[in-house]
Amino acid sequence: MSQPAVKTKNLTELSPGGTHFGTKLKDRMFQAGVLVWFSLFALVIIYPMFWLVISGFKSNSDFFLNTWSLPEEWHWGNYISAWDAGIGHFFLNSVLVTVVSVLAVVVLGSMAAYGLSRFQFRGQNILLILILSGLMLAPQVSLIPLYKLLQGLGLYNTYWALILPYVAFQLPFSIFLMRSYFLSIPRELEESAIIDGCNSWKVYWHIIIPMGKPIIASCALLTGMNVWNEFMFALVFVEDSSLRTIPVGLMNLRSQLNTNFGIQLAGLAISALPMVIAYIIFQKQFVRGLTAGSVKG
Amino acid sequence: MKMKAKLLLVVMLIMSLVVAGCSSSSSNEEESGKVVLKFLHKWPQPEFAPYFEEVVKEFEKQNPDIKIKMEAIADEPIKDKLRVILGGNEVPDIMFSWSGEFARKFVRADAALDLTPYLNEDAAWKDGFIPASLQPFSSNGKNYGIPLRFNGKFFIYNKEIFEKYHLEAPKTWDEFLDVLETLKKGGETPLILGNQSPWAAIHYLTGLNQKMVAQDVRMKDYNPASGEFTDPGYVKAMEMFADLNKKGYFMKNVNSSSHDMAKQLFFAGKGAIFYVELEEFPDADKNMKGNWGFFPMPDITEGKGSQKYITGAPDGFIVSSKTKHPDEAIKFLKFLTSKDNALKLVKQIGWPSPIDGATNPDTALKEVAEGVEYMKQAEGMAEWLDTDVHAKVADVYLSNIQLLLDGSKSPDKIIKEVQDVAKQVKSEVE
């Protein structure tokens, strides 16, 4: 856990001493050019967010007339109004849906990955291929049938209408990641544990889970991010405003607060900040999770 | 901070949030033995929502055995949402609908309850409505909807700017064009339009179509089972609208400004004329402080349609055909449209009510009362084009009007597409 996922290698001692002047000038120019370019790019990323947070404090006319300047008067109330207008509720819904989905994916996924990585049985490969092919499917293909299916089950317009599809769509990839990782865990430990009389559940619980912690954390993070940001299913599968998650809630807020841009922007800022802060705190885990996430195929 | 401590902190935070969330959401589920009615309207805005909350509260107080579960979805999203919701098994008992074809498609699908018997049973209730407000909700002589508002479309103008150029509210389309030309020459933005959601431009076309095409032809075309749109009036109407754009009367960037944003521009005095609904009058008065006037869409002398129509329509509620409590639902609708609550509607949020006599100069803003007077005297209403034709025809109109405004499609090409889709619709509606 202490090893950072992204290392900054120390290469400085490699440079073969200050050669002649020309190279140095060239280096300087390269460095300056890149820094200007990157700083511009960074500005393009940071400034809109800064503007978002600042504009969230503005009154309507202030927003229209003084787009670029600081607020004439700081309307802290905008943030409170945005929270009360529903962001607070959407936030709780998002947290609830995300936590339950992540837990389910981690538990069911690690069990399935364990079953697929440790056991030898007939039909194993078919099951594996079946689960992994779930990776390929675009969610919009399932939008309409799932909508009818959830209605048929009476789950439409409940938290389950979001959680169950989210779990099902996140599972294949998590299983894939965890299975590859579990395969790399040495088996000697398990074998001796079994000789000592442990059953397979104990092996799973006392050996696989503790040893698989890094990949489980990555899967949890990846699932969490995907679920937190999911939009399309959330748009169609729930109808009550009391069940909406942040992305859909924000869309509704736009038309609901159609006449107050300050509050709208405050709402956007509130919704964006938790993820940005979480990323800055857990940078290492984020990066590792997403790297793991990229190794599809 | 140590990793574990950080994690613990986050987990604790999350848990407390979840606990808080669960406890707050489970509190309203214990009322058993009561009739629960689901009620869906389209006004979640903080200016309007309190009215509905108060009315519902009062109703529940008077009817302790009925509980209203209210839900609100705003204008643009409700167009999709109603379809999604109606496919479900928990359809709201009472739900918002526009009048015209928008409601009729639910009628065709047997999703809306026939309200005729209830209206006939209670003559006092039925006669309370301005007749023109009930009619657009009818299909084959039966009533399927109860109007809540009686909405019309008018041009509002900035008095100061008009006085500067010695202009008066135009009566005919030619006068209108003259006014616009004068304004443009004076360096003003003659017309404000926010067409990011293209219903804004379609509302212009609603009136133009009605004024340019003979009534019986238009009614035949708007009916999905017989629509053809071959009358030359449709192309002409669209050309007249395109001309406003070609001559540079509209503000810049109409397609990327929302109606609400455009409204702010008008309030800030950045344009002379803006096409709005009656329900927006109170807002205009609040922001313009008397510095505004209004006029209906001017007459078009060569038009084949009646020039005495007003663009607008009632909107209100339909009752689900699947409801288990039709009587209670009607009871609530009666309460909602009672004279007391109609007066409250007019006074509190300034909307024109379809209840006869509720919208008068004492209760409403002077201009709103005048607007309703216009509508009462009109020969009929031109209902919103985007809710009065089949959804697929509306979609062709809506998406192409943006292309008309950015200059990439011509009126006759668009109408050709309308004709094609109308043909397709005709073959599908049995």
Next chain:
Amino acid sequence: MIKTFRNRRTALLYIVPALLLILFFVFLPIVLNLYNSLFRWNSFDAGRTFVGLKYYVRLFQDPVFLIALKNNSLYAIISLVFQVGGGLIIAAILEDKLIRRFQPFFRTVFFIPSVISIAVVGLLWQLLYNPEVGLVNGALKAIGQAEWGRSWLGDSEVAIYAVVAVSQWQYTGYMAMLFLIAMQKIPLEYYEAAMIDGASKIKTFFNITVPQIKEMLLVGSVITVIGAFKVFDEVYIMTFGGPGRSTEVLGTMLYRAAFRNDEMGYASTIGTVVFVITLVLSLIQMKLGKSGQEV
């Protein structure tokens, strides 16, 4: 192998819960989708009419389908250039010894947009693009290029590029991070050797960096392309396919058919076609992935 791990029933106990969920919520809908596409029906009407393959015929004649395909492809190509190409260059520069000092700052900042929800990003950019109050035209004015200003999302010729640009803004840093991590696994000796040979930066980049992270490049490209065919949120939020149908992608086309035009059957047809497209792309990915591993 120990006997415990040969018990099929025990194995299934671990696998079945996940498997059932996947079968029911991921696979069953695909079959249902195919079935649904053979009928004319809408969400609120109980009745449905069998139309056979009519919707498939119509789809392939529908000009909007061509627009959507074109837009999805445009999404894929531009994303390949900026996210994969641009990300690769940014990563390589960040790893350069002259810049490495600044790497932690830049890689953190570049990555931030990818953790923000698309809903927030879309709504934010809609305002930034607004010609009246938006920062984009304002910034152009500030650098003296006001005439470059446009009604970005309201002009059918540029709207799709404006939407695609937002995705580049959001994900280029993410791709750069992936490549950065892959690059850090390249043994230092390779670079030392190149340095002793006096190879230029550009030569080193093409001769060492690119071949060494080939696999990650491939993976990145495939994710990007498949992602481009799953696009929905950005377009729905920023333009809903407009102006006109100029920014329509397959995802929004499906949604519009289903929930605006009351043609669930047609929407299902589009869904089935999306399924086939992503399936083919995934198969290509697997094939490429395999050959990548062999190298």
